[in-house]
Amino acid sequence: MSTKRKHDDDGGEEAVHESRQQQVYGNPKPAKKPRKTEPAVHKKQAHASSVNTIKKRIRDVSRRLERADSLPANVRVEDERALAAYEQELVAAEAEKVRQKMIKKxxxxxxxxxxxxxxxxxxxxxxxxxxxxxxxxxxxxxxxxxxxxxxxxxxxxxxxxxxxxxxxxxxxxxxxxxxxxxxxxxxxxxxxxxxxxxxxxxxxxxxxxPAPAPKVKMQKKPEKVKSKPEPEPMDTTGLNRRQRRAQRNQKGVFDKKTTKNKSMAFERNQVFGAQQGARRNEADDGAESDGGFFDE
Missing domain, CATH: 1.10.287 (Helix Hairpins)
Structure with missing residues (x-):
């Protein structure tokens, strides 16, 4: 039975394949090849939703420069530089907004x-x-x-x-x-x-x-409401309540509550009530009675 080889009898690095030499302890690892990176052509611009924010900053800086007459020189220079930078950001944001709109369209x-x-x-x-x-x-x-x-x-x-x-x-x-x-x-x-x-x-x-101008919605003209002719006022002088009601029913002028019901039975009841009211009025116009049985 053959004996095992000792560690020293392996032949050292010569027994290791060339592709495995970098894995042997003590050998320096080969330097990594640098990646070929191309410069970015399209610079990332401000998002379209930041247009209003940039406009607000421009407005604040402009007002500060106009109103403050006693500003120090260094503060005024910083505000002017910030204003120029904000204006450039606004142009980029508006261009990005148009770009996103065209892509979607x-x-x-x-x-x-x-x-x-x-x-x-x-x-x-x-x-x-x-x-x-x-x-x-x-x-x-x-x-x-x-x-x-x-x-x-x-x-x-x-x-x-x-x-x-x-x-x-x-x-x-x-x-x-x-x-x-x-x-x-x-x-x-x-x-x-x-x-x-x-x-x-x-x-x-x-x-x-230039960026397309926003569309202006045309406002609709208010519709003219046709006014209904008002009914002529009725002369109800010298009439009691039943007589006034009968007169309104004859002319076809009803209250809101009575006009909802337009059935034939309702109209018949109204006519019957008007007739009964007229009879009662005629009876009231006669001689007065004390309610006795033998009254003539």
Missing amino acids: YHMVRFFERQKATRQVKKLRKRLLESKTTEEVEALKTEMHTAEVDLNYTQYSPLSEPYISLYPPKTADTEEDGTAKPKPTMWFEVEKCMEEGTLQRLRNRVSSA
Whole structure:
């Protein structure tokens, strides 16, 4: 039976593979390769919701500079610098607000057109691999370049600017004379940026156009209420309560409580009550009686 080798008989570092040398105790570890970091093209701007806060700060600093005549020189210089910084922050915040609005507005159009351009690039790439003649290859390369520019246009068109569709509806795809509509101006700019390698800078470009003014809602004119003609006042002088009520019932003027019920039985009861009231009035106009049985 063979005996085990001692630790010293292993051969030392020569028995360890080159890829494992860094794991041997005492050997220095290789220095890590520095990561290639590209400088950030799009600087993070202030959030859109901070516009009102920045405006408030600008207003406070401006009022302090206008009202305080006896400010020390150093305090006045600090306020002026702060005012200039706040104004720059306000411009950046308003630009970010417009950018977020444009992204939300054209998100769906960009997505659908990017899917369509991607399918077209894959289809042309497959045809290019299957082509055999030189003329067909050259024609497919031209179409391939156009499709790649279309795809980059959907991805790297400036986010803070209005997006013009590459694939309009079939009715608006051609001019009046039947020719195809030309590509938008931004398409050629994307093609130029592809050659220069500055597509990311184009995507995050800040628009120089002024922010759109908010829409003013038109106030509706108040509707004219047609006034109902008031009923003519009735002459009720010399009449008792029953007579006045009977006169109102004859003219069709009722109280709010009585007008709610419009059934036939209710109207008959009203007529019957008016008749009974008239009879009682006639009886009251006769000779007075002491209530005796033999009164004539």
